[in-house]
Amino acid sequence: MISLDGNGPLYQQLSRGLRRSIRQQDYRRGARLPGSRELARQLKVSRNAVLAAYDQLLAEGYLVTRLKSGTFVSDKLPDDMLLAEQPGNTGIQPPAMTAQLSRNGLRASKAAREGRGLACFKRDLRFDFEYGVTRPDRETVQELERLHSKVINDDAFDYGDPAGDTLLRQQLAGHLQRHRAVTVSPEQIIITSGSQQALDICARVFLDPGDQVVLEEPAYQGARQAFEAVGADIIPAVVDQYGLNSASLNATADTAKLVYVTPSHQFPTGVVMPVGRRLELINWAVQTSTYIIEDDYDSEFRYDCRPLEAIASLSQAGPVIYLGTLAKSLFPSLRIGYMALPPQLVEPFGDMKWLIDRGNPVIYQRVMARFIESGGYERHLRRMNRRYAVNRQLLVDGLRDHLGDHVEISGSNAGTHVVVWSKQNQPGFIEQLISDCRKQHVGIYPIEPYYLEKPDRCGWLMGFSGLEQSAVTQGVMRLAECYRLLSRMLGRH
Amino acid sequence: MISLDGNGPLYQQLSRGLRRSIRQQDYRRGARLPGSRELARQLKVSRNAVLAAYDQLLAEGYLVTRLKSGTFVSDKLPDDMLLAEQPGNTGIQPPAMTAQLSRNGLRASKAAREGRGLACFKRDLRFDFEYGVTRPDRETVQELERLHSKVINDDAFDYGDPAGDTLLRQQLAGHLQRHRAVTVSPEQIIITSGSQQALDICARVFLDPGDQVVLEEPAYQGARQAFEAVGADIIPAVVDQYGLNSASLNATADTAKLVYVTPSHQFPTGVVMPVGRRLELINWAVQTSTYIIEDDYDSEFRYDCRPLEAIASLSQAGPVIYLGTLAKSLFPSLRIGYMALPPQLVEPFGDMKWLIDRGNPVIYQRVMARFIESGGYERHLRRMNRRYAVNRQLLVDGLRDHLGDHVEISGSNAGTHVVVWSKQNQPGFIEQLISDCRKQHVGIYPIEPYYLEKPDRCGWLMGFSGLEQSAVTQGVMRLAECYRLLSRMLGRH
Numbered sequence: 001m002i003s004l005d006g007n008g009p010l011y012q013q014l015s016r017g018l019r020r021s022i023r024q025q026d027y028r029r030g031a032r033l034p035g036s037r038e039l040a041r042q043l044k045v046s047r048n049a050v051l052a053a054y055d056q057l058l059a060e061g062y063l064v065t066r067l068k069s070g071t072f073v074s075d076k077l078p079d080d081m082l083l084a085e086q087p088g089n090t091g092i093q094p095p096a097m098t099a100q101l102s103r104n105g106l107r108a109s110k111a112a113r114e115g116r117g118l119a120c121f122k123r124d125l126r127f128d129f130e131y132g133v134t135r136p137d138r139e140t141v142q143e144l145e146r147l148h149s150k151v152i153n154d155d156a157f158d159y160g161d162p163a164g165d166t167l168l169r170q171q172l173a174g175h176l177q178r179h180r181a182v183t184v185s186p187e188q189i190i191i192t193s194g195s196q197q198a199l200d201i202c203a204r205v206f207l208d209p210g211d212q213v214v215l216e217e218p219a220y221q222g223a224r225q226a227f228e229a230v231g232a233d234i235i236p237a238v239v240d241q242y243g244l245n246s247a248s249l250n251a252t253a254d255t256a257k258l259v260y261v262t263p264s265h266q267f268p269t270g271v272v273m274p275v276g277r278r279l280e281l282i283n284w285a286v287q288t289s290t291y292i293i294e295d296d297y298d299s300e301f302r303y304d305c306r307p308l309e310a311i312a313s314l315s316q317a318g319p320v321i322y323l324g325t326l327a328k329s330l331f332p333s334l335r336i337g338y339m340a341l342p343p344q345l346v347e348p349f350g351d352m353k354w355l356i357d358r359g360n361p362v363i364y365q366r367v368m369a370r371f372i373e374s375g376g377y378e379r380h381l382r383r384m385n386r387r388y389a390v391n392r393q394l395l396v397d398g399l400r401d402h403l404g405d406h407v408e409i410s411g412s413n414a415g416t417h418v419v420v421w422s423k424q425n426q427p428g429f430i431e432q433l434i435s436d437c438r439k440q441h442v443g444i445y446p447i448e449p450y451y452l453e454k455p456d457r458c459g460w461l462m463g464f465s466g467l468e469q470s471a472v473t474q475g476v477m478r479l480a481e482c483y484r485l486l487s488r489m490l491g492r493h
Numbered sequence: 494m495i496s497l498d499g500n501g502p503l504y505q506q507l508s509r510g511l512r513r514s515i516r517q518q519d520y521r522r523g524a525r526l527p528g529s530r531e532l533a534r535q536l537k538v539s540r541n542a543v544l545a546a547y548d549q550l551l552a553e554g555y556l557v558t559r560l561k562s563g564t565f566v567s568d569k570l571p572d573d574m575l576l577a578e579q580p581g582n583t584g585i586q587p588p589a590m591t592a593q594l595s596r597n598g599l600r601a602s603k604a605a606r607e608g609r610g611l612a613c614f615k616r617d618l619r620f621d622f623e624y625g626v627t628r629p630d631r632e633t634v635q636e637l638e639r640l641h642s643k644v645i646n647d648d649a650f651d652y653g654d655p656a657g658d659t660l661l662r663q664q665l666a667g668h669l670q671r672h673r674a675v676t677v678s679p680e681q682i683i684i685t686s687g688s689q690q691a692l693d694i695c696a697r698v699f700l701d702p703g704d705q706v707v708l709e710e711p712a713y714q715g716a717r718q719a720f721e722a723v724g725a726d727i728i729p730a731v732v733d734q735y736g737l738n739s740a741s742l743n744a745t746a747d748t749a750k751l752v753y754v755t756p757s758h759q760f761p762t763g764v765v766m767p768v769g770r771r772l773e774l775i776n777w778a779v780q781t782s783t784y785i786i787e788d789d790y791d792s793e794f795r796y797d798c799r800p801l802e803a804i805a806s807l808s809q810a811g812p813v814i815y816l817g818t819l820a821k822s823l824f825p826s827l828r829i830g831y832m833a834l835p836p837q838l839v840e841p842f843g844d845m846k847w848l849i850d851r852g853n854p855v856i857y858q859r860v861m862a863r864f865i866e867s868g869g870y871e872r873h874l875r876r877m878n879r880r881y882a883v884n885r886q887l888l889v890d891g892l893r894d895h896l897g898d899h900v901e902i903s904g905s906n907a908g909t910h911v912v913v914w915s916k917q918n919q920p921g922f923i924e925q926l927i928s929d930c931r932k933q934h935v936g937i938y939p940i941e942p943y944y945l946e947k948p949d950r951c952g953w954l955m956g957f958s959g960l961e962q963s964a965v966t967q968g969v970m971r972l973a974e975c976y977r978l979l980s981r982m983l984g985r986h
Contacts, residue, residue, distance in 0.1 A: 012799070015799075052798075055797075055798050056798050056799055059765070059767075059797070059798050059801065060767060060768045060801045060802070061767025061768040061769045061770070061801075062768055074769060076769050077768075077769055077772075097779070097782060097784070097811070097812050097835070097837065098837060099837050099838055099840075099841055100699065100750065100782065100784075101698055101699065101841055102697070102698065102699050102700050102701040102704065102723075102750075103701050104697050104698075104700070104701055104723065105697060105698035105699060105841055105845065108697065108698070108841075108844060108845050108848050109840070109841045109844040109845070111848060112844035112845070112847050112848040113844060115847070115848075116844070116847060133651065134650075135648075135650045135651075136650065141645055141646065144645060145641070145642055145645055145646075148638070148641055148645070149638055149642075152634055152637060152638055152641070153634065153638075155628075156826055157627075157628045157629065157824035157825065157826050157827075158626065158628075158824070158825055158826060159825045159826060160826055192850075193686060193850040193853075193854075194850055194851055196848075196849070196850050196851050197849060197850040200848070200849045200850070204595070204597050204598060204601065205594055205595065205597075205598035205601070206593065206594065206595050206598060207595050207597070208595040208596050208597055211595065225848060226848065229848055230595075230597065242554075257593065257595075272552070274553060274554025275553045275554045275555060275570075276554050276567065276569055276570055277554070286590070289590060289593065291590070291593075304548075304552070306505070306508075306549055308552065308553045308554075309553070318590070319590050331650035331651070332650065332651055332652045333649055333650050333651060333652060333653055333854060333855035333856065334650075334854060334856075335850065335851070335852070335853065335854040335855075336854075342590070344590065344591060344592050345592055347592075347602070348592055348594055348598055348601075348602045351601060351602040351605035351606060351609070352598065352601050352602070352605070354605050354608070354609060355601050355604060355605040355608075355689075355693070355718060355719065355722055356689065356690060356693045356849075357685075357686040357687055357689050357690040357693070357828065358686075358687055358689045358828070359828070360686075360828065361686075361826060361827060361828040361829075361854060361857060362826035362828075363826065363827075363857070364854060364856070364857070
């Protein structure tokens with residue numbers, strides 16, 4: 001018999017009940033169903049509800065009608081459909097299928113799991129010196145809210161240009177010219193979903209399994225993972241006080257397809273690559289037909305002087321793929337990055353972006369375009385520079401005051417983080433320090449995971465963009481206390 | 494001598510002028526520069542400006558200081574930096590580098606160019622029956638604006654969960670349960686940048702070059718391109734009046750990794766797959782260890798009865814990857830799609846999403862979550878269903894009234910487009926009709942490009958979601974006039 005479960009509209013209850021009856025073979029294949037009037041009378045429901053339910057099951061293929069003889073259960077229903085139902089299970093039994101990943105998928109999972117392991121450090125800490133945390137202030141939020149209202153009332157609903165909104169690309173071309181001396185036309189700019197997608201696109205456009213990529217040692221993990229995921233071999237190039245030294249690369253590297261660098265503020269060490277090195281790198285790239293990926297992730301923040309000219313500005317239409325992002329200067333969840341490309345790469349990169357997601361969401365691209373156009377972005381950067389400069393000074397002063405000769409600070413003239421190198425280098429010291437700090441609600445982050453080979457120094461990263469001034473000061477005091485206690489304890493053993 | 498160019502702040506003019514002088518070897522490697530007082534006097538500028546410029550070039554590595562003896566041009570500057578400058582070129586000469594694409598990149602470009610060729614049909618036409626155009630109405634825009642203001646003032650700035658915002662995934666799980674009888678936990682849902690990214694992720698997780706994929710013939714091009722881009726071989730499976738028939742697949746297909754289907758409203762033909770076929774497909778998939786990608790792109794719009802249960806609802810925890818999107822039901826530029834995955838795929842798919850872009854932008858995910866939660870999305874769908882139902886009826890009636898027996902209409906019971914099959918099938922007829930229509934400002938779109946093999950019927954697609962009612966009626970009249978004129982002309986020859 002058909003049972004009603006009491007949930008939702010009557011005709012839906014009827015459809016469900018009828019479907020159940022058919023599957024349980026109360027009505028068998030080919031069986032004639034009661035007429036709609038009759039069923040309505042039996043169940044004490046309206047005939048319209050029965051007709052609607054029959055229509056539904058006809059459409060679904062459970063039922064068929066034969067001219068002038070009525071409504072029947074389809075005799076083509078496969079066996080599986082007719083198994084007795086398990087309570088709580090209205091479908092076929094789950095088959096035991098494995099994931100069957102491709103080599104591609106396996107590599108990606110492996111690379112991702114390594115990287116995500118790092119991200120797990122993140123906790124809810126009161127004094128969290130996490131790197132890369134930025135948050136817009138009240139003024140910027142209000143401005144974005146205002147611009148969003150304009151944009152959403154201005155018909156930004158159709159697919160945009162997959163390479164990015166025209167106005168945003170124009171504004172970014174202007175921004176690059178003013179701030180980084182990089183001269184590109186708006187057509188050479190492609191908007192990406194953060195710089196991570198830009199790295200993934202570079203990897204897919206340039207690399208087949210076994211191809212080589214030169215990477216800074218230590219390096220930004222996200223880059224390494226993107227390259228490893230497509231099966232590339234990583235050639236590490238030691239970073240000294242001037243960043244990556246292309247002169248030190250041996251002949252193996254000459255066949256590399258890409259070299260990835262962060263010249264403005266090397267990630268994670270924070271060193272700045274001087275112009276001489278930049279020009280040497282361009283020469284090496286041209287001689288070896290290698291493209292340079294210049295990841296200029298935090299050049300907006302600079303404390304002692306203007307940022308150096310970008311590598312992309314030293315070699316126009318040359319071998320440089322410039323990566324920028326608004327996710328660091330505004331906020332990470334924005335997921336808007338961009339690439340400035342030499343002309344010969346515009347087409348294949350645009351094709352790839354079209355293929356993989358048809359372009360970024362349009363509304364926030366327009367909001368950003370208007371934010372830059374109105375000067376709001378410039379003002380935002382000035383306010384953030386002032387805020388971060390204060391935080392940086394408090395951090396550096398605090399470290400000097402409380403830890404003095406025990407540590408060496410590097411990378412403090414740009415960006416939003418510093419590296420603290422420890423003079424203590426017993427095995428396990430940093431791990432213990434990090435763990436002790438955590439108990440005091442202080443978050444600091446080891447530099448070691450960014451190295452392929454075990455480094456000969458040990459140290460940790462401290463971001464200073466995500467904290468209030470008082471939290472910086474207090475956090476450093478707590479860190480110093482942990483450091484002293486731990487050193488003393490180790491000294492006694 | 495140092496020349497000032499008059500652009501921007503004085504110290505920047507000085508930096509540029511000094512840099513130029515060094516590159517032109519007015520000051521040679523190792524040369525001592527004038528003291529800051531002296532240079533300030535020579536150039537009639539403030540000493541502070543000179544000091545700032547010197548600092549900048551020291552930071553850039555052009556200059557070095559030696560204790561107590563002054564400021565010098567670095568003697569480590571590489572030769573290339575010192576070439577005489579060309580007017581208008583402040584950097585190294587552009588080297589002639591080619592793009593050097595990987596096999597991966599070449600395949601992607603090839604696939605993308607085919608697909609983008611299709612997209613080029615798009616023009617600015619008054620009566621454009623383009624497929625897939627949707628636009629929110631006034632009520633929805635106001636609601637989104639209101640929700641955005643809430644969300645942006647509610648600290649949605651940090652990286653979110655790469656798999657998607659928790660609240661949105663909860664809301665979508667509820668939506669899937671209510672509308673598609675698909676039972677998944679929020680953890681089984683991954684938010685993607687439109688369904689195109691979902692297809693790309695499927696391709697990368699499952700396919701190595703040479704792996705096989707079963708595709709409907711004809712099929713949605715975006716799927717074919719995503720699979721071809723990773724080097725997969727496509728096995729076309731003929732679509733009849735009930736959609737893809739897995740019983741017709743020969744033994745070759747048994748080794749396929751994936752089968753891609755659009756059972757709710759086959760793209761492009763519009764046919765609906767009955768339940769029997771759905772169950773057969775699941776059985777085939779389980780027996781051959783093939784995953785089914787169920788692209789449920791437009792199931793929100795249904796005109797005669799409720800949509801059929803999704804394949805994913807018939808086989809819980811089985812071999813089905815369900816794809817849904819808000820880009821079709823709300824607007825394309827939103828770029829929010831989602832996948833509902835069997836449990837064994839949650840981890841590798843989540844890894845891939847993390848790897849390629851770290852997750853969708855957060856703000857609009859939250860806006861959507863609240864839009865569904867508040868019932869606004871439900872109301873939006875009801876209004877759109879009413880609007881599209883009227884448009885669809887006007888279109889179908891118009892075609893019947895004006896073209897009657899000349900055409901056959903299919904796929905009109907769901908979605909936002911119909912297929913019009915022409916009884917005229919002289920070679921070139923459709924192309925000429927499309928071209929004639931365009932001159933009358935009417936956009937219709939050929940079905941042929943969606944086939945791998947040349948089809949034995951000819952026809953065209955007409956979307957009806959992007960037009961006002963009066964435009965539908967007038968557009969059909971113009972189309973019919975073009976059709977009659979062209980038929981008469983061909984009849985005379």
